[in-house]
Amino acid sequence: MIFQAVLSGIVMGCVYALIALSLVIIYKSTDVVNFAAGEFVMIAAYAGLLLLDHLSLNYALMVVLSVGLVFVLGAFFERTALNHIIGFRYAAEAALVPMVVATIGLSFMLKGAVRVIPATEEVLRLPPLFSGPPLFFGDLILQRQDLGIVGVAILVMVLLSVGFNLTATGKALRATSQNPRAAALIGIPVKRMRMMAWAVASGLAGISGILLGPKLLMTPDMGSVVMMGIAASIVGGFTSLIGCVVGGIVLGVVQNLVGIFISPQAIAVTPFFIIMVVLVVRPNGLFGEAMRLKKV
């Protein structure tokens, strides 16, 4: 039972890790925690279901279009709302509160927009990408979709790592997040890099939505999964991409073990408890850099 719980926890943890990566990429580039990340997850899932059910597209095309939609949505939001708030400042410290409030407003707006559609009153579910009989490893049971989730998560993480470390654009993104003024001085288009960071991060949230849609149930409130992403980021360190992955997996496994050894009712408070413990014992998280205090 424990090994099954750990295995299932690792699978869910991979999805939490993707959401955490989305949050951390935006945080590293703009110092903003994107409270609308959960709604990007939700929008991608509903878009996927619409494309599959009503337009009968094949799964691969559905994934590309759904992820593409939230990719564009994130870029559009950054270019219109956040760019306007930051203005011509390279340092965004003074605009932090308005930007965070803007992401909260976006979250409510997206949720409200989805609620208007009558079909969303019913609980819905995205068909899985990988279906078929489960795989047995002794007493352990693994669904093909679960294997797919782990595989996709690993692939995305590898691509991100390669992109950020080995490509010019990735290095420019990292430079922008470390020191926007210096990056601008050497000719990096800071505004474009920020928009790209938002687009990539939103795309990651969209991938999470396609993976989560078959596992969780789709309701306009499914965006609350962002709390798992935030908890995973805090555990791993809000400045570390590797930390997100480790944090997500730790969170997924701990949730299941808490459900078995304490109570299923305690599962809901586990992320918040973990956040409190990490902030007290190791505020930087497992892999994070030392936090700078900012006046907001």
Next chain:
Amino acid sequence: MLDHAPNAKTEEMHQEETLIRMRAKIAAALAVLAAVTVQAWPGVSRAAEPGVTDAEITIGMFAPLSGPLVAYGVDPLAASRMLYEEANKAGGINGRKVKILVEDDKCNPNDLVAVVKKFVTVDNVFMLHGGSCTAALSAAIDYINREKVPYAMLNAAGDNAVFPPTKYVFGSFQGTQRSYAAAFAQFAAQHLKAKRAAVIVHDDDYGKANAAMAKATFDKLGVATVAIERIPPNISDVTAPLLKIREAKPDVILSGAYPAPAVLIAQKYGEFGMTNIPLLQSAQGIPTPSVFAKNVANPAALENFFYTWAFSDIGDPAVRTKYVDMFKAYNNGREPGPFMMSGLPSAMAVIEGLKMAGRDLTREGFVQAMEKLSLKTDAMPGLLEFGPNRRDAARTMVIIKYDGKSQKVMPGTYTWDGIEAN
């Protein structure tokens, strides 16, 4: 002379006073005579009971007509209204037509209480008929009993509103958590011959009632309850509780979950290869069977799947056809949604209660009539009954086997015998 003037004056004043008193008495007598005459005059409104005239009975109806729970309110209310219209077409009830006033309670306690107070104090209705959400209508129960207004719930099923019973509230026309759980437990023991049962419910009042009644019925029938898992209604991962249930090796699993967790449970039950163990789900988790099956997306998970049902339409399609056609006739040809049937029994009971209360209709008379109600209808497998200490109408359920494509009514009906759980 001085002595005489006061005496004359006093005498005059006396006479005047006497005259005034006589005039007042005559006026009062005339007023009484007029009032009696007006009351006795045929065709004149009787003001004895609020919401009742010689020609009409006014009923205040309410349900969630907007918001996320609109599906539970719109069609059931429309179904109730159509039965009142049918009664009006047949000549009314004891010579009076039913007049309906409708408000939206949004499934919200504040809105519901406001609607109820408006009906009682502004619209002066005879009685209230409405409510799809127990948590919301529970907020109005004290007020309703204080104001002594008869109230029939529409399709809310919660035990809180009818246990303990209160004088003016009649409800649970599609059963309570007690009756669902008892039906399941009886079916598991008698039909499936289970000896070990696992129960998974929510950690709210619904869940507590469900679990307690299931255990009490199992104890009575000699079945061991080997696991009781309580999960929050907003749970998103049921891995842990299902693993614990699998570990307990039950012969049957009872689930009292709401729609979203019910799908998660059935999914996980299928994923963990537990499908040789029958899974019994309460009706509240299956608003639309076809959508449930689509969401579970695993035919193997439904090979051994059953759910409770409080109506006769699945066992007798002619019943459903009758009421669907009636609904369409009153609603511009619109096909009803999945909850239409749940609006029927409460209106049937109210109409019968009004008939039994007679032409000399009063609120107290109606309450007494409802306490004697024992109504058999084609829409329900059992009786709709109340009593001096009973306010939950329906205690009989059927069990449906559902494989994702077809529904089959299992033999027998299952009735909660009123045993209380500790």
